[in-house]
Amino acid sequence: MFKNEEMEINLGPQHPSTHGVLRVKLRLDGETITHCRPMIGYLHRGVEKICENQTFFQGQVWTDRMDYCSAVANNLGWAEANEKLFGITVPRRAQYIRTMLNEFNRLASHLIWLATHALDIGAMTVFLYAFREREDILDMNEAFCGSRLTTTAFRIGGLREDLPPGFEKLVKKFLAKFPDCIAEYENLLNENRIWKKRTIGVAKLSAEDAIALGVTGPVLRAAGVPYDIRKAFPYAAYAEMNFDVPTRTEADTYARYLVRMDEMRQSARIIQQCMDGMPEGPVMAKLPKILKAEVNEVYHATEAPKGEIGYYMVGEKGSGNPYRFHVRAPGFINLQALPKMAEGSLIADIVAAIGTLDIVLGEIDR
């Protein structure tokens, strides 16, 4: 019926598979996508402008609310960018706790990705299993900083509080059961025929295209590029950790799924090492009550679950506010690759393409 007749449709901004308020303008030839244009900005709150008009300390709550699935990772990048700007040395124990919480957050983010991505594609059961484990991680967040999602976990110069009593027990309990849980998810999906049919060879993005488009994170590693900021430019306590960077060469949705599953195993490994080698000592550096900047500009990038999150800050002499605050959101840059991945494929596959990029609109629109 639609053969040789192009049709334009909007996917979103209210569509269950777009993970928020993403609108994609599609031009279709039958069921094949000939043109794809993502349109964003529906959730734009002006985080950068707000942070420029608040003190250095106050910016953190806005980083929670950018990518609300990985708030701790956002906090870590923010705290380290500030520390670079002021030249603060953070105590070693604080570095270890930060690393551990960051890896827990990676697990939580990957679990929510796995749950929703599988749900989009039609595998309902994984959703329930993944949320079960995510709940444990959120409980640990709550034990550490009082809130589950918008954590505001760190402070400039370290942490506000040390780990609460009994935290170790929670971690041990979690680590004891988590490998079995991963096996459980893989049991449900790895050899699932529908899952494989919907993901293998879908939404391919070659390594050259990924690098040219600035794509980072698991999407880049699934194309065979072993670029992980934790290894390439170590921060926090990652230089002392022993872990691998999982890569695949197929560069399709299934490869990205496998990369993320392997990453979860590595995260569990890092958490174990943090617990084993946790040094004693203070968790907060000695700082003046009010931080006044000198003229300086920094760009600090860390490996968030979604990719490279970078904070660019400019300090003004004697000012308590950042003169310029900019966030390089991984989702914003990664979403640029959507047309490349979706054009020429079937309309049903764009749902897989959006899911595999692991986007959160709160971070893309900022």
Add this chain to the structure above:
Amino acid sequence: MSDETLPQPPETPEAPAGPYVYDYAASPQRQIVLPKTVPLPSLKTYEAEVKAAAAADEAKWQKMLADFETAKAKAEAEGKEAPKPPVRPVPRKDDNDMKTPWPQEAKDDDLHRLQERLGGKAEEIFEQAGELTCQVSKEAIHEALQLCRQDIALNYEMLADQTATHYPAATGFAFSVVYHLTSISRRKRLRLRILVPEGFQPESACGVYPSANWMEREIYDMLGIRFANHPDMTRILCPEDWEGHPLRKDYPVVGWGQRDIAFREDRGGMLERIALQKAGQLGINLKQPKAE
């Protein structure tokens, strides 16, 4: 029954013709405080500042010495006790874990190679907080990016981030545009920086790094810098008909909301009447401000 006996509907005031033009600069709540300094990190300015500060310190010390000499001579002439000699003040040392990273001389080979290849187009190279910065002239940015991408010794494959900053207090330029390049194979980062005046259109980086597409659209949307030869120079985060560019320093932080239209362009005083009525119910006198 004639029409005149019917109760007449109350006169509805006419709504003002739209679209509204909000003169936000005129409102006292929205006085914009523009920055007075230009916080642009640079080795040259830093060195000049250090030199000036040292000279001022020395002058102050010399003046203290001279004052002491005159006071001493006066005391001797009057036969009084000689005043105490001055002590040179030592800068106070803070006891904390902060060590401000100052701009330093460029030591990295990449920066020297860039300077060598670009010649006079590289305006300044320096390092600060472990980050490499190369400022190039605004016309040469495309050439510099191409060099970074294609030169085998440099080989910066990825444009990780591109953004801009507004400097309204500066003379000669209004914005700095920074490019953060990453070399995945060599594990290195580099910052390129250009200074552009208002209205200048820098060459787009899309030809060299396709990832610049959305970032340049964001810069245009947020700061109003247009890029030449960009495939799609439209707004990205704000709606197409948005007025102004939010990340400029002269853009107000307080929004133009209902609160502000209500009383300035009140439709026939209706809103004000309602407000007064409500206030009266609550026992607040809006008309007469409280005597201090």
